[in-house]
Amino acid sequence: MAAVPIWTDLLQTRSALCLGLAPSPKWLEAWRMPDDVGGARRMCATVLEAAGEQVAVYRIQAPFFTRFGTAGTALLRDVVDGVHERGSLAVLDAKVCDADDTMDSYADLYLGPGSVLRGDAVTATPFMGFGSLGPLLRRAWDSGTLVMVLVRTSNHAAGGVQCAMTGSRTVAQRTADEVREWNDEHGVAAAAVVGAAPGEARDLVARMPSAVVELPGLGRAGRDTRDLVAVAAGAPGRAVLPVTTGVLRHGPDVAALEASIATWRKEIGAGVPAC
Numbered sequence: 001m002a003a004v005p006i007w008t009d010l011l012q013t014r015s016a017l018c019l020g021l022a023p024s025p026k027w028l029e030a031w032r033m034p035d036d037v038g039g040a041r042r043m044c045a046t047v048l049e050a051a052g053e054q055v056a057v058y059r060i061q062a063p064f065f066t067r068f069g070t071a072g073t074a075l076l077r078d079v080v081d082g083v084h085e086r087g088s089l090a091v092l093d094a095k096v097c098d099a100d101d102t103m104d105s106y107a108d109l110y111l112g113p114g115s116v117l118r119g120d121a122v123t124a125t126p127f128m129g130f131g132s133l134g135p136l137l138r139r140a141w142d143s144g145t146l147v148m149v150l151v152r153t154s155n156h157a158a159g160g161v162q163c164a165m166t167g168s169r170t171v172a173q174r175t176a177d178e179v180r181e182w183n184d185e186h187g188v189a190a191a192a193v194v195g196a197a198p199g200e201a202r203d204l205v206a207r208m209p210s211a212v213v214e215l216p217g218l219g220r221a222g223r224d225t226r227d228l229v230a231v232a233a234g235a236p237g238r239a240v241l242p243v244t245t246g247v248l249r250h251g252p253d254v255a256a257l258e259a260s261i262a263t264w265r266k267e268i269g270a271g272v273p274a275c
């Protein structure tokens with residue numbers, strides 16, 4: 001079973017770089033823009049202008065938009081449209097978690113051309129059990145979109161849960177195996193977030209041979225770009241490398257942002273070739 005072609009095509013032609021759109025209070029203040037919908041709109045327009053058609057995927061931090069209520073939700077939809085106008089894909093980072101028909105409602109909001117926000121992927125946490133993701137995964141399959149399952153996350157508190165043993169596997173390994181099983185049995189709709197040290201990340205990525213894998217950490221203190229690129233090389237044509245801080249700190253100057261995006265693309269190697 002191969003990774004989803006539209007993702008592979010874009011990741012190969014534009015590079016694995018995934019740009020974070022995060023109009024948080026912190027970033028709006030740093031950019032000297034008001035912490036309101038107008039400021040968030042200007043910040044996103046500036047990033048999209050700088051990126052042009054260089055970027056394959058955007059990771060859009062949904063809560064930084066929805067915190068503004070209905071106007072923020074409308075802005076989020078406009079930003080997804082702007083991403084699509086540049087031929088790019090939009091991951092809505094909302095980290096949803098629930099079961100049964102509540103998951104269908106998340107799909108109505110986030111996933112695919114018929115949804116409110118028209119995302120190409122949504123992040124989801126499997127904490128209610130992998131099976132609880134079933135309705136969302138089925139809707140992703142039906143709409144040609146992806147559910148990015150949090151297999152392993154990079155935040156400090158994560159290890160206590162995700163590295164706990166369940167039989168002979170860690171919870172993260174078991175979740176990775178469940179991602180593979182779902183894709184093998186139903187078709188590729190499960191993707192994964194893998195925020196781990198290189199050795200663990202390599203193992204988890206290898207357990208999910210058909211999944212698009214988001215590998216966070218680029219541009220963070222203490223993370224070596226070469227390590228991330230090496231892990232991405234184990235997932236040719238399906239690795240996504242998000243960067244937020246590493247680009248936004250150059251804003252709001254468009255030329256500086258553009259230069260930063262170009263530098264990151266060069267550093268990660270423009271596109272990891274598929275088999």
Ligand SMILES: O=c1ccn([C@@H]2O[C@H](COP(=O)(O)O)[C@@H](O)[C@H]2O)c(=O)[nH]1
Pocket residue numbers: 020061093152153154155193194195216217218220242243244245246
């Ligand atoms: O394992 C994960 C998964 C997602 N995140 C998110 O990333 C941003 C920070 O992005 P940078 O590119 O590192 O600046 C953070 O707000 C999370 O929402 C993560 O940190 N770890």
